Amino acid sequence: MSKEILDELRTVEKSVAEARKRLDSLTEKIEKLKKDISNTIIRKIEEARYTRFNPEFLDDFLAEPYVVMPKRTVKGKAVEWYVIVPKIIDFQLGWLERSTRSYNIFLVNQYVRWFTEIPKELEQRFQLKPLPVQVADGLLLTRPEDQDEAWKRYRRWLSRREGSGAIRIKRGSEFQLIAQIIEDGYLPFIPKPVDPNDVRQPPPTDIKLRDYQEDAWKKFLKYGAIGVFWPFGCGKSYFGTYACAAIKGRKLVVVPTRTLKEQWREYIRKHTKIEYEVEIETYHAFHKVKDKEYTLIIFDECQHLPANTFIRLSTLKTKYRMGFSGSPYREDGRVNYIIALTGYPVGLSWDKFFELGLIKKPQITLFVLKTVHDKLRKLDQLLSMETGKTIIFCDSIDLGKKIASKYNLTFVFGETTKRLEKIRENEIVVVSRVGDEGLSIPEIDTLIEVDFLYGSRMQESQRSGRLLHSRKEATNHYILMTEEELEKYGKRLLALYEKGYRINIVR
Numbered sequence: 001m002s003k004e005i006l007d008e009l010r011t012v013e014k015s016v017a018e019a020r021k022r023l024d025s026l027t028e029k030i031e032k033l034k035k036d037i038s039n040t041i042i043r044k045i046e047e048a049r050y051t052r053f054n055p056e057f058l059d060d061f062l063a064e065p066y067v068v069m070p071k072r073t074v075k076g077k078a079v080e081w082y083v084i085v086p087k088i089i090d091f092q093l094g095w096l097e098r099s100t101r102s103y104n105i106f107l108v109n110q111y112v113r114w115f116t117e118i119p120k121e122l123e124q125r126f127q128l129k130p131l132p133v134q135v136a137d138g139l140l141l142t143r144p145e146d147q148d149e150a151w152k153r154y155r156r157w158l159s160r161r162e163g164s165g166a167i168r169i170k171r172g173s174e175f176q177l178i179a180q181i182i183e184d185g186y187l188p189f190i191p192k193p194v195d196p197n198d199v200r201q202p203p204p205t206d207i208k209l210r211d212y213q214e215d216a217w218k219k220f221l222k223y224g225a226i227g228v229f230w231p232f233g234c235g236k237s238y239f240g241t242y243a244c245a246a247i248k249g250r251k252l253v254v255v256p257t258r259t260l261k262e263q264w265r266e267y268i269r270k271h272t273k274i275e276y277e278v279e280i281e282t283y284h285a286f287h288k289v290k291d292k293e294y295t296l297i298i299f300d301e302c303q304h305l306p307a308n309t310f311i312r313l314s315t316l317k318t319k320y321r322m323g324f325s326g327s328p329y330r331e332d333g334r335v336n337y338i339i340a341l342t343g344y345p346v347g348l349s350w351d352k353f354f355e356l357g358l359i360k361k362p363q364i365t366l367f368v369l370k371t372v373h374d375k376l377r378k379l380d381q382l383l384s385m386e387t388g389k390t391i392i393f394c395d396s397i398d399l400g401k402k403i404a405s406k407y408n409l410t411f412v413f414g415e416t417t418k419r420l421e422k423i424r425e426n427e428i429v430v431v432s433r434v435g436d437e438g439l440s441i442p443e444i445d446t447l448i449e450v451d452f453l454y455g456s457r458m459q460e461s462q463r464s465g466r467l468l469h470s471r472k473e474a475t476n477h478y479i480l481m482t483e484e485e486l487e488k489y490g491k492r493l494l495a496l497y498e499k500g501y502r503i504n505i506v507r
Helices: 003-047 055-063 120-126 144-153 174-183 211-223 236-246 258-271 311-315 335-342 351-355 372-385 397-407 419-425 457-465 483-497
Strands: 067-074 077-086 095-099 103-109 133-136 139-142 158-161 166-169 225-228 251-255 278-282 293-300 317-324 344-346 363-369 390-393 410-412 428-431 446-449 476-482 503-506
Touching: 133 174, 139 144, 144 158, 144 166, 174 311, 174 335, 211 225, 211 236, 211 344, 225 335, 236 251, 236 258, 236 293, 236 317, 251 258, 258 278, 258 419, 311 335, 317 335, 363 372, 363 483, 372 397, 372 446, 372 476, 397 410, 397 428, 410 419, 419 428, 446 457, 457 483, 476 483, 483 503
Parallel strands: 225 317, 225 344, 251 278, 251 293, 293 317, 363 476, 363 503, 390 428, 390 446, 410 428, 446 476
Antiparallel strands: 067 077, 077 103, 095 103, 133 139, 139 166, 158 166
């Protein structure tokens, strides 16, 4: 063997020895670091409020640093779970429903896998394996290899096969089929990233997004389908207006009331240059839009979408979708449908909005009275002592007219024209349920609820939400109930307790 080769081998041998020595040193440092981290965790816990700590289970904790708890079951089988994770662990699964000082509480159900990666051990635990199907144009669409299974599973709502990948749905059965597909864990649309060619740069609008709105916009670009559940007054409509300007092509905004049609049209006209691209229709206008195609559909107050009458709107032809609601409640058990029909949810937790000072909690007082006559006397007392912009909510049209007549006030209800204008221009105004949703009136000082829609948590959340973004430092929300109403409809107050509000009860 030549001297050159021997020298080269000695050099390599020396390098390997040095590398092994460095590796041994690095291994020692890693082990020391692991021990230091473990000791630091133990010390920090012992320095806190806990005096006893058992390090024996630390490895188990680091291997599985979360708790899984069933939230909802159907026929004895869990279909929805809470995953509770300490904040010291960088962990994201599903969507954040609640956050404490120490823990994040995530909501996980069968729709999560369409929007985020799920660790294998959890996917096996949740058993999330729905059949991939989609509803469009009166057809149930499947992969050819899944058609037999789809025909067997959904036979009661199907009439005939049309080719290897489509099955005709029975007339009038579309809603029941969509509902069952959602229950089975499949979405009636396919989430997909927004095509960069569909986005205008820069958007023709004067709206500048806040940080949390920018985060939501990035989620939309990633998934092409999001549900935005920010508090009232945190810019859902402005965000939607920005989206209409940024996304090319035809857009459709679906709203529940004519009042909101006026408000959206005002936003689009004032803040963009693409008014001609945007249609605004109510949830009752399916017949007007069923044969059209859109680039983007926005479902405002999307808690209405799962209703039997409106769910067909979720099958309209669109590349992208958004749903907006500050009160994602339903009394028919279809709360999950709200997320399933709109997309990846953002803004379910309101804690950061309170922390940033974007919203503030009103002072809520519940007066429990004996009779309706006592409620009217309490209303008289409140009106005599409160000043500033006041809205009196009254679902009963007859009672609303009586109150308006007694105090010479304007009553805004179903037959009223220019509702938004009249609500804004009057210092004190009586409003029926037409004022529950979406109104942007930042000057309100006081809300008084005299009459309401039974036990509707959605309505209670919406009405209280009118005060969240008031410019006033202190706002008051008064609820007038008889003892009988409190017993029958008190569950509507749960919408306030769930958001951490304190209710002062006066009898």
